[in-house]
Amino acid sequence: MHEIVFDSPSDTIYICHDAKSRRGFAEGAVRAAEWLVGRKGFFDFKDVWREL
Numbered sequence: 001m002h003e004i005v006f007d008s009p010s011d012t013i014y015i016c017h018d019a020k021s022r023r024g025f026a027e028g029a030v031r032a033a034e035w036l037v038g039r040k041g042f043f044d045f046k047d048v049w050r051e052l
Contacts, residue, residue, distance in 0.1 A: 001016065001017065001018045001019075002016070002017045002018075003015070003016045003017075004016075031052075032048055035048050035051065
């Protein structure tokens with residue numbers, strides 16, 4: 001489980017992610033591998049995210 005909290009003097013916002021299985025992580029890894037086909041170099045997540 002992951003949780004992000006945005007807190008201010010006026011209020012608090014919580015965003016929570018709870019993975020029910022590893023399937024989503026596996027599908028993401030396959031999509032990233034497909035994205036890499038034919039590319040050379042070093043990339044980070046923002047490079048992939050721009051083209052999704």
